[in-house]
Amino acid sequence: MQFDTLGLSPRLITALNDQGITDPTPIQTQAIPHAMAGRDVMGLAQTGSGKTAAFGLPMLDALMKNGRKAEPKTPRALILAPTRELARQIHDTLSAFAQGSHLKLALITGGVGFTPQIERMSRGVAILVATPGRLVDLLDRRAVDLSKTEFLVLDEADQMLDLGFIHSLRRIAGLLPKQRQTMLFSATMPKLMEEIAGAFLTDPVRVQVNPPGQAVAKIDQWLHYVAKGAKTDLLIELLDKHRDELAIVFGRTKHGSDKLARQLEAAGYAVAAIHGNKSQGQRDRAIAAFREGEVRVLVATDVAARGLDIPGIRHVYNYDLPNVPENYVHRIGRTARAGADGTAVALCSPDEMGELRDIEKAMKAKIPVASGAPWEGVSEPAARPGANRGGKPRQGQGQGRPAGQGRPGGPSAGQQPSRRPAQVGAPGGKPAGQKPRRPAAAPRRRTTAA
Incomplete structure (x- = not known):
């Protein structure tokens, strides 16, 4: 028609x-x-x-x-x-x-x-x-x-x-x-x-046209299980693979988004941040620079989860998983616009297992794993939407580790997503079947809001 x-x-x-x-x-x-x-x-x-x-x-x-x-x-x-x-x-x-x-x-x-x-x-x-x-x-x-x-x-x-x-x-x-x-x-x-x-x-x-909660079919989704303290290094490794393409990175808090933008800028990226504390003029200038390619990486809170229509966005990173499950679909919908292809990568730390379960339940689909394995010892349900906006781990969470992993972060933490999920080996990244080392003590939690 x-x-x-x-x-x-x-x-x-x-x-x-x-x-x-x-x-x-x-x-x-x-x-x-x-x-x-x-x-x-x-x-x-x-x-x-x-x-x-x-x-x-x-x-x-x-x-x-x-x-x-x-x-x-x-x-x-x-x-x-x-x-x-x-x-x-x-x-x-x-x-x-x-x-x-x-x-x-x-x-x-x-x-x-x-x-x-x-x-x-x-x-x-x-x-x-x-x-x-x-x-x-x-x-x-x-x-x-x-x-x-x-x-x-x-x-x-x-x-x-x-x-x-x-x-x-x-x-x-x-x-x-x-x-x-x-x-x-x-x-x-x-x-x-x-x-x-x-x-x-x-x-x-x-x-x-689409069942509620369903992501656009042309978005290639991948998931990394990674310790909270290792997220920034992994993000930089992934961004390095496509420095000439536009990417948007979603954080949970205003302060955390500003901090991440400064870290990426120190790593040599042309980056801008937008969130609710930015004036309208600052937000407009950041988006205009991003649209024109002067800025290659835009760090944003959920103010940009809807309404940002820039066809050139090829990559979306969920640095922090959203508290509201439906916002995951809206976030990754910033890529694959107007029939184009796009990639969405989620970084999941131990305290975000509840959010991940809620997201996959809302989508009625599992996100393919690119590296790491599900964190053990995290069984509490996710908080109600909006109840954890400060970004701090909920009580009883943040102490787990990937299933079968000797230390947080999992094997090949910086592995680039591929069309086939990575095969996770035995504990500590050793070949399957090799005797695992004695488990290390649970890592100390990082409480810095992201």
Whole structure:
């Protein structure tokens, strides 16, 4: 199927062709016809599946056909996204599609001053892309009026719930007119999503392309069991094998991400870090340098797990495994964009065995092992999402060692992932069948947050 068979206007088809986009993705093929017919849509699809065009193209088509001028403070369409990075990506993508038309777009997110955003809204915009928190701030200042909004989109709705935006969403819902078209897109479907769907959608059509929690098929995944103190050395060994390619490294904490970025910079890498403590300008400059190849390695927290759409990212490293299992899929979804191939490597220390089990349970698949073996003596279940954000080992964890290994780190700790998992030998890296040495004392735990 081609875009011109979906009923879109010739102007939009030309805009797509100018950007080299000719074939719709599965989520676009399923969602666009329903949206063009005016139906509410609930879409389940992973990041990188083309959701922005799935909801953006039919919305732009309807707004272009109606030449009504935008009124001050009153957007005709509202798109909500959980993070600044995703909001900016949506804004930039739709701006390219709408180039040359009468439609004006505005981006409203935190990290910048209120005055320029208030002035922008006063001049009138057709499409407002916003994060919920900053939108509520402008509503409180009476800088935005949603009483005449005709289209509403909730993108990555599950992450908005994870980030605690439920109260903001409820308030926004009460200010919108009942007669509108609403589209909700999410990568997972938690129970609370049913409440959100009931509050925002009317008789929606449900479309789904990938089962929730399933990673993109073209991502080659590998797992290293490695002691926490050996993670940085292993990461540098792996990065050295593709210094000319873009890689993103995910850490758990802001402080740990800054520390890791400094270590990689000392090792000779062009590196930048982004996280919640960085200003919007710092985050934008870091991403721009990464996109242009001036920076080859981007160290980030989960603020970049969704919304970072850079086709050139070939490698994703989970330096720290995420507390929320679903975020693993979103993290590795930064690679293998637009049909390309990509590699995702996870580093698992003893205190992360619970997170690893939860991730594999959510994906309903095991991650192939590249080196090391599962850590022994770690049987506690993972903490509740968000309960271990400080990065410290949970009580009773961090004292294990790989099954059959004489010391933490396992054999060939810097082994490059291959298409076939490495064969782990006997304890201490000796050939299978050789008598193992007496086990060493349990290693002292490293408590530095990563």
